[in-house]
Amino acid sequence: MIEIIEYDTKRINKRVQEVISRGNLYFPDIDIEVRAIVDAVRDMGDEVLVKLTEEFDGVSISPSSFRIPPSTIEAAYEKVDAEFLLALQESIQNITKYHENELMRPFRLEEGDGVSLEERVSPIEKVGLYVPGGKAIYPSSIVMNAVPAKVAGVSRIVVMTPPKNSADNPHVLVTFGELGLKEVYTLGGAQAIAALAFGTETVPKVDKIIGPGNIYVALAKRYVYGVVDIDMIAGPSEVVVLADDSADPMFIAADLLAQSEHDQMATAICITTSLRLGKEVEAEIARQIKMLRRQRIVAESLKNHGAIIVVKTLEEGIELVNLIAPEHLELMTQNPRRCLRKVKNAGAIFLGAYSPVPVGDYLAGPSHVLPTGGTARYSSPLSVYDFVKRSSIIEYSKGKIQKKGTLIRRLASVEGLEGHARAIEVREKGGSSPDLPVDANGGLNEKSA
Incomplete structure (x- = not known):
């Protein structure tokens, strides 16, 4: 079910290489289909959304009923239990508290001689949040995406979710209610991403699109990037457990199984210094998998994307x-913080036996929207920083221009940008003053200049 590999740094095992090179979103046939869908929505708007919703979701819908009425969200509260609601509210509270610490502060530098340099921080105005409706429902992902945006000050969050969610998933609807997400449209797939990116007669155009989805959604997000910003191209979920011989094989097995139940493409890896532990983890997986309802998905995931890798040293x-x-x-x-000091690339890091991934998935505080497919080498978890823009503000005085103008002009001349240098020179000479005549078009009189 899961392979045990003895790692050799000089000759990397094929399975290890597959793990390292995972995350390639190369699906040319699907990509062509996605581009056609996006282009059609861009060109024909609501008309195409109606057609594709009926074709892909089997739902006949009109533009006037794209948006979920508040009464539907209110009615969903009658269908969820009090314990779920309490857990959801505490989750929102913890995640809000954590991300409030990420709020960026503007600054201003007074340089003297009438020079002021500033950085202003402002939130993105409109964000589109995609909420999938596939193999499983994830209210937690709604919270993890929406809370950092709300903390950042995003004034308008436009939600897209397939019709199935509005009809069958009261937990999703209640999550919208608890987060104050009132603008929710029953549209899914690549067509929903296109509607957010370009806008239609009914759906507003947004500035950034966030949220997970299937391969069609991921490729649509990649296609519209540049027209709008996106959070990331999320791949299958993944976990690596680094363990020495002090670790509990029951805990490790449970955590590998937990990650594998997401879908057949999920990656679950244990790296250990102990072959004994590796074999105990293998045995525990065989025992514990029988307790899970998603056994087939877990088994396929572990077979194709799981491994226990035995290394010589930590x-x-x-x-x-x-x-x-x-x-x-x-x-x-035994000492996870000592190992932590040497870890350079990971989305979220969980320390010790009692900090499994589900703690971060649901309750701890940091967003569980994390870089996948090896992109943790250069990217970060979703945060408040993803929902703000920074503007630089520069104020120079006449006196400072006259003092530093020669330096600026010299740098401009090296780049061959005569107009840049001239923009400084006219100010050094006082602009349209009596001693600097201008021609009829407002330009410098060359003979006088």
Whole structure:
């Protein structure tokens, strides 16, 4: 079910290489289909949304009924239990508290001689949030996407979710209610992403699109990037557990199984210094998988994308971790903080035996929207920083221009940008003053200048 591999730094095993090179979204046939859908929505708007919703979702809908009425969200509260609502509210509270610490502060530098330099921070105005309706429902993902945006000050969050969610998933609807998400449209797939990117007669154009989805949604987000910003191209979920011989094989097995139940493409890896532990984890997986309802998905995931990799030392294990750059990393060692100091590439890092990934998935505080497919080498978890813009503000005085103008003109001349240098020179000479005549078109009189 899951392969045990003895790692050799000189000759990387094929399975290890597959893990390292995962995350390639190369599906040319689907990409062509997605581009056609996006282009059609861009060109024909609501008309195409109606047609595609009936074709892909089997739902006949008109533009006037795209948006979910508030009464539908209110009615959903009658269909969820009090314990779920309490857990959801505490989750929102914890995530809000954590992300409030990320709020950026503007600054201003007074340089003297009438020079002021500033940075202003302002929120993105309109964000589109995609909420999928596929193999499982994830109210937690709605919270993890929406809360950082709300903390950042985003004034308008436009939600897209397939018709199935509005009809069958009261937990999703209640999550919208608890987050104050009132602008929710029953549209899914690549066509929903296109509507957010370009706008239609009914759906507003947004500035940024966030949220997970299937391959059609991911490729649509990649296609519209540049027209709008996006959060990331999310791949299948993944976990790496780094363990020494002090770790509990029952815990490790449970965590690998938990990650594998997402879907057949999920990656679950244990890197350990102990072959004994590796074999115990293998046995525990065989025992615990029988307790799960999604056994078939888990088994396929572990067979194709799982591994127990035995390394010689923790240092070698950490090198492999940094090479994989996992979405989730659990450090189950005697001294996890010592290992932490050497970890360079990971989306979220969980320290010790009692910090499994589900703690971060649901309740701890940091957003669980994390870089996948090795992109933790250069990218970060979703945060308040993703929903703000920074503007630089520069104020110079006449006196400072006259003092520093020669330097600016010299740099401009090296680049061959005569107009740049001239923009400084006219100010050094006082502009349209009596001693600097201008011609009829407002330009410098060359003979006088």
